[in-house]
Amino acid sequence: MFLSNKFLKPAKILKESRIIDAIKSLNKSTIQIVLVETRNKKFYGTITDGDIRRALIKGKNLYSKIETIINKKPYILYKKE
Numbered sequence: 623m624f625l626s627n628k629f630l631k632p633a634k635i636l637k638e639s640r641i642i643d644a645i646k647s648l649n650k651s652t653i654q655i656v657l658v659e660t661r662n663k664k665f666y667g668t669i670t671d672g673d674i675r676r677a678l679i680k681g682k683n684l685y686s687k688i689e690t691i692i693n694k695k696p697y698i699l700y701k702k703e
Contacts, residue, residue, distance in 0.1 A: 633657050637666045637692065641677060642684040644669050658692050667692040 633651035635643050637658050647656045648671055656669040669692055677691045 634659055635688070636661060637689060639688050640685050641674055641682060641688055641691070644674060644688050645684070648674075658688065667694040668696045669693065 633647060633653050633655060634657050635647050637660055639658075644656050648654065654670070658666045658669060660666050669688060673691045673693065677686065682691070
């Protein structure tokens with residue numbers, strides 16, 4: 623299934639965002655993952671609720687930057703045409 627921008631928009635945040643922003647995005651999103659992008663709209667990585675939980679366990683707080691918890695090498699599937 624192709625995900626339209628309608629579904630992806632709530633799931634996108636900038637890499638300069640904070641953990642609380644990622645949580646808010648996860649709550650709005652229907653795909654249960656946050657897509658992180660640069661200010662130039664280039665894909666940068668992903669964040670899941672598990673990434674956030676691990677960061678909080680390690681002592682990060684809701685206002686910590688997400689830079690250190692971004693998965694910069696996620697698995698990507700391409701549609702074969």
